[in-house]
Amino acid sequence: MPRPSLAFPRLVGFTLAPLKPAFLIFALSAALAGAATPEAPKLLLDDNVVPQRYRLDLTLVPGDDTFRGSIEIDVRVVKPTGLIWLNSQDLNIRAVSWRAGGGNMTPALTAEQHGFIGLEFDRPVSGEATVSFDYSGTIGLHSNAGIFALNEDGETYIYSMFETSDARRAFPCFDQPEFKTPWQITLHVPRTASAFANSPQESETPESGAMKAVRFRESKPLPSYLVAFAAGRFETVDAGRVGHAPLRIIVPRGHTAAAGFAAKSIPQLLAIEEKYFGRPYPYEKLDSLVMPISNFAMENAGLITYSQSLLLADPADDNIERQRECALVTAHEMAHQWFGDLVTTRWWDDVWLNEAFATWMERKIVGEWKPEWHFDVVGVDSRLSSMDLDSLVSARRIVQPIESDSDIANAFDDITYEKGSAVLRMFEAYTGPERFRRGVQLYLQRYEWRAATTEEFLSAVSEGAGVDIAPAFRTFLDQTGVPLVTMELNCSGARPLVHLSQKRSLPIGAPQAPSQVWQIPVSIRYRAGARDRNLRALITTEHRDLPLPGGACPVWLLGNDNADGYYRVHYGGDLPDRLFSARGPRLSAAERVSELGNALALVDTGDVAPASALALVSRFAGDPNHDVVEQAMDIAGILERPDVPGDLRPSAARFIGEAFGARAEKLGWAANSGDDEETRLLRARLVPFVAGDGGDRRLIDGAASLARRWLKDRAGVEPDLVQPALEVAAQFGDRDLWDTIHRQAIAEKDPAIQERLLRALGSFRDPTLAEASLQLLLKHEFDARVTFRPLLAGPLDYPETWDLPFAFVSGHLDELLSGLPREVGNDYASEFPETGKVFCDAGGRRDVDDFFRDRVKNYSGGERILRQTLETIDTCIARRKALQSGIAEFLRSH
Ligand SMILES: [Zn+2]
Numbered sequence: 001m002p003r004p005s006l007a008f009p010r011l012v013g014f015t016l017a018p019l020k021p022a023f024l025i026f027a028l029s030a031a032l033a034g035a036a037t038p039e040a041p042k043l044l045l046d047d048n049v050v051p052q053r054y055r056l057d058l059t060l061v062p063g064d065d066t067f068r069g070s071i072e073i074d075v076r077v078v079k080p081t082g083l084i085w086l087n088s089q090d091l092n093i094r095a096v097s098w099r100a101g102g103g104n105m106t107p108a109l110t111a112e113q114h115g116f117i118g119l120e121f122d123r124p125v126s127g128e129a130t131v132s133f134d135y136s137g138t139i140g141l142h143s144n145a146g147i148f149a150l151n152e153d154g155e156t157y158i159y160s161m162f163e164t165s166d167a168r169r170a171f172p173c174f175d176q177p178e179f180k181t182p183w184q185i186t187l188h189v190p191r192t193a194s195a196f197a198n199s200p201q202e203s204e205t206p207e208s209g210a211m212k213a214v215r216f217r218e219s220k221p222l223p224s225y226l227v228a229f230a231a232g233r234f235e236t237v238d239a240g241r242v243g244h245a246p247l248r249i250i251v252p253r254g255h256t257a258a259a260g261f262a263a264k265s266i267p268q269l270l271a272i273e274e275k276y277f278g279r280p281y282p283y284e285k286l287d288s289l290v291m292p293i294s295n296f297a298m299e300n301a302g303l304i305t306y307s308q309s310l311l312l313a314d315p316a317d318d319n320i321e322r323q324r325e326c327a328l329v330t331a332h333e334m335a336h337q338w339f340g341d342l343v344t345t346r347w348w349d350d351v352w353l354n355e356a357f358a359t360w361m362e363r364k365i366v367g368e369w370k371p372e373w374h375f376d377v378v379g380v381d382s383r384l385s386s387m388d389l390d391s392l393v394s395a396r397r398i399v400q401p402i403e404s405d406s407d408i409a410n411a412f413d414d415i416t417y418e419k420g421s422a423v424l425r426m427f428e429a430y431t432g433p434e435r436f437r438r439g440v441q442l443y444l445q446r447y448e449w450r451a452a453t454t455e456e457f458l459s460a461v462s463e464g465a466g467v468d469i470a471p472a473f474r475t476f477l478d479q480t481g482v483p484l485v486t487m488e489l490n491c492s493g494a495r496p497l498v499h500l501s502q503k504r505s506l507p508i509g510a511p512q513a514p515s516q517v518w519q520i521p522v523s524i525r526y527r528a529g530a531r532d533r534n535l536r537a538l539i540t541t542e543h544r545d546l547p548l549p550g551g552a553c554p555v556w557l558l559g560n561d562n563a564d565g566y567y568r569v570h571y572g573g574d575l576p577d578r579l580f581s582a583r584g585p586r587l588s589a590a591e592r593v594s595e596l597g598n599a600l601a602l603v604d605t606g607d608v609a610p611a612s613a614l615a616l617v618s619r620f621a622g623d624p625n626h627d628v629v630e631q632a633m634d635i636a637g638i639l640e641r642p643d644v645p646g647d648l649r650p651s652a653a654r655f656i657g658e659a660f661g662a663r664a665e666k667l668g669w670a671a672n673s674g675d676d677e678e679t680r681l682l683r684a685r686l687v688p689f690v691a692g693d694g695g696d697r698r699l700i701d702g703a704a705s706l707a708r709r710w711l712k713d714r715a716g717v718e719p720d721l722v723q724p725a726l727e728v729a730a731q732f733g734d735r736d737l738w739d740t741i742h743r744q745a746i747a748e749k750d751p752a753i754q755e756r757l758l759r760a761l762g763s764f765r766d767p768t769l770a771e772a773s774l775q776l777l778l779k780h781e782f783d784a785r786v787t788f789r790p791l792l793a794g795p796l797d798y799p800e801t802w803d804l805p806f807a808f809v810s811g812h813l814d815e816l817l818s819g820l821p822r823e824v825g826n827d828y829a830s831e832f833p834e835t836g837k838v839f840c841d842a843g844g845r846r847d848v849d850d851f852f853r854d855r856v857k858n859y860s861g862g863e864r865i866l867r868q869t870l871e872t873i874d875t876c877i878a879r880r881k882a883l884q885s886g887i888a889e890f891l892r893s894h
Pocket of ligand 1: 299332
């Protein structure tokens with residue numbers, strides 16, 4: 001699914017308030033005749049009518065703002081009925097007919113009700129039949145959902161995007177993932193355009209009016225949300241073949257040279273996935289289709305769509321961050337071809353089966369492709385962030401019942417993607433990777449071309465792996481929260497023991513929650529006698545004593561061996577000191593990240609003093625792995641949060657300078673020819689941190705001069721450093737710089753470069769200039785689909801500007817709503833409450849609550865986001881009370 005880019009400033013998911021229907025539905029219907037209109041289902045179609053096969057025919061002309069369509073659906077009606085519901089939204093249906101047993105009928109059509117239409121028959125129908133519709137619909141010019149158009153360099157391209165519930169905007173259908181059928185698609189497009197769909201082209205026939213009909217082979221069984229097509233004057237790049245399947249990259253005109261990295265990496269990654277799944281890629285071909293839009297990818301079967309900045313890069317301008325992101329996202333979307341496409345989640349409450357799995361796979365696959373990229377560490381880093389979200393009382397469960405469209409919108413959050421992925425990693429480690437893989441393969445074999453549920457997944461994996469993981473796994477799927485496992489050594493008896501106890505990890509000030517127990521696969525490493533030992537156990541009760549074999553009392557103990565566990569560890573006694581002492585264990589990079597993140601999390605639960613965590617910063621500031629250094633930077637970030645008084649900020653900057661300054665200065669803004677990727681990544685992250693957060697004058701000046709050089713002629717700057725230098729320059733930049741970036745962003749044709757410029761516009765710390773950037777959201781100089789996130793979320797990063805986005809949203813809500821694009825999955829508007837997450841006082845909390853309480857009811861998914869925002873503010877207020885003196889004391893003593 002649209003997977004937010006890791007490198008992007010992120011509110012959470014995003015989408016737009018459903019626009020008012022562009023035109024009314026002219027129902028041929030009972031409603032007009034004055035009869036009582038039957039009431040549509042709330043959310044789900046019943047399974048009395050089962051679609052068997054679709055034949056879809058669409059006329060798509062780039063430049064038009066409407067399209068024409070006809071569709072024939074073969075259905076089976078199980079029990080006789082006089083009323084059949086299906087999905088259709090904002091379509092103008094001209095004719096409907098019902099064909100069965102050699103006869104034709106014309107059912108009456110009800111008015112559309114929230115995406116449903118009903119067919120009313122004079123007498124009950126049953127058995128096999130074909131229902132046909134002639135209709136027209138709109139091509140969205142400001143939306144990314146349904147059928148929509150995008151412009152690139154003066155050329156218009158038409159795309160589709162249907163997950164979760166937007167196929168009904170393109171054709172009447174049974175729009176639920178459990179209904180998987182073959183689709184035969186024919187597109188009528190101008191002769192100058194090319195057309196693409198899920199399957200290979202079967203024929204091309206000239207038609208009148210300089211048009212042609214492109215017919216595609218009937219597809220394998222697909223749910224409606226995975227149907228996809230595109231039309232326009234694209235160009236294609238051959239990316240070879242994996243097994244039987246030819247691979248192509250399809251790009252907007254003039255961009256074939258930028259597809260080099262993708263054309264090389266995609267076949268290699270796909271081949272590794274085939275090997276893991278032990279079965280060939282399921283479809284006849286794989287096209288990777290580029291959209292000139294930011295931050296977007298969708299796993300349509302055989303026709304995956306990606307944003308241009310993810311998939312394409314001018315070779316002279318490419319950088320390693322983008323290449324890593326490109327590899328991860330392509331591996332993710334391709335993993336969906338098995339997990340999501342070949343086997344589909346039956347309903348959206350189980351969407352973790354798609355998303356958690358693809359997220360877990362992306363790191364595994366890229367990790368095998370490029371072991372030197374350390375993607376096991378990236379997984380740990382993401383686990384730590386998802387644990388922060390999961391610590392909130394208002395967090396979702398991984399498997400959360402879906403009772404409304406809002407619940408569907410919320411289902412695509414970090415709990416689904418990242419907690420789900422982390423829990424998969426934990427149980428893979430528990431069964432052993434080979435056994436787990438056998439379980440995954442059995443699941444795919446058993447449910448191929450069909451839909452499946454969580455229950456079916458757990459039982460197939462358990463059977464294939466030969467270990468019943470279902471009961472333990474369920475404790476992580478069906479309850480919210482992160483387990484906090486306290487570990488205490490007891491060497492007073494005959495044999496050394498570790499005493500374990502579990503409870504839910506909650507932030508300081510959180511309301512008392514009922515006690516919870518998980519079945520946790522705990523993995524411990526410790527040193528006893530002359531060697532390191534491992535101990536694994538499934539902890540199923542609140543308290544448990546585990547004997548530690550080896551005779552002697554352990555010298556040290558690591559509570560989350562290999563960083564695979566989804567739990568936090570509260571070490572008793574002097575275990576933390578022993579862990580980080582010279583006589584402590586040799587920790588892998590993943591373990592160092594995990595333990596630093598653990599210490600930071602325990603500051604927020606009140607279990608570790610800020611000073612103890614902050615003491616780790618200097619220790620790990622010189623670490624060879626950039627992810628570890630970033631974790632140390634995150635701990636230093638304690639000093640910059642909204643709960644820390646503003647007058648302590650200069651001391652915080654000094655601390656950051658002292659801890660990281662020498663290393664950042666040494667790295668500087670210029671790459672050396674011999675630098676390895678680790679060094680280049682570290683430079684791109686540490687140097688802007690010390691410049692921006694440490695206020696290092698020399699590095700700030702360096703950024704300003706790099707930015708000027710790049711803005712002058714787009715040359716002379718290391719590609720890795722363009723974005724960080726622009727953002728630091730903007731943080732300390734003046735009106736003149738703002739004007740230059742603004743002017744260039746308007747003129748820029750390349751969406752990837754425009755995205756950089758917009759992110760720079762979102763980084764100005766001068767409140768007047770930050771406000772000027774926010775005002776751009778009300779103007780029409782840019783496509784709102786590309787400005788919305790960088791401009792609104794950017795100011796939340798800096799104390800000088802972090803209260804501006806809420807003031808802006810609350811001051812201009814109606815104007816903002818009227819210009820918002822509609823996007824997949826959920827509402828852009830639902831994320832407005834998040835602009836309040838930086839408040840840390842009762843007044844700010846009240847303002848956010850008062851403003852949004854009633855309004856979020858209209859934003860799909862908005863109510864939960866408001867609850868989470870308010871809880872974040874409450875936590876901040878409680879933390880301020882509990883930690884402020886400790887932090888002040890720490891800074892004074894430095
Ligand atoms: Zn996905």
